[in-house]
């Protein structure tokens with residue numbers, strides 16, 4: 001089943017429709033390359049500490065977002081690597097962080113509090129549950145079965 005991230009405030013899609021990474025996916029962190037295959041998403045696992053439970057995607061699967069007006073949010077060597085939220089929904093809510101520096105892998109991760117999950121086709125229980133952190137972010141949204 002495909003899923004995408006949307007904005008909690010305005011329901012604007014913030015990613016393409018994505019499939020989960022393969023079950024045997026192991027995070028590798030190549031420099032200057034996308035770490036998530038195009039068209040897929042990964043829910044970061046416990047090894048990831050601060051990213052645990054967050055949706056991580058390929059940079060080219062972003063939709064409907066614009067850069068934060070504060071250029072310091074993109075501070076890094078050749079790209080962005082300072083870990084501050086730097087992508088906004090069109091409505092202005094802070095929704096995601098782009099990581100794209102020459103010594104990092106390329107990816108974007110979403111803020112769980114402002115970016116619920118929408119599945120397609122909407123509703124049923126076939127979708128494997130993301131982490132508890134993620135589910136808490138879904139309460140009251142009504143897209144998940």
Ligand SMILES: [Zn+2]
Nearest residue numbers: 007010089091
């Ligand atoms: Zn929005």
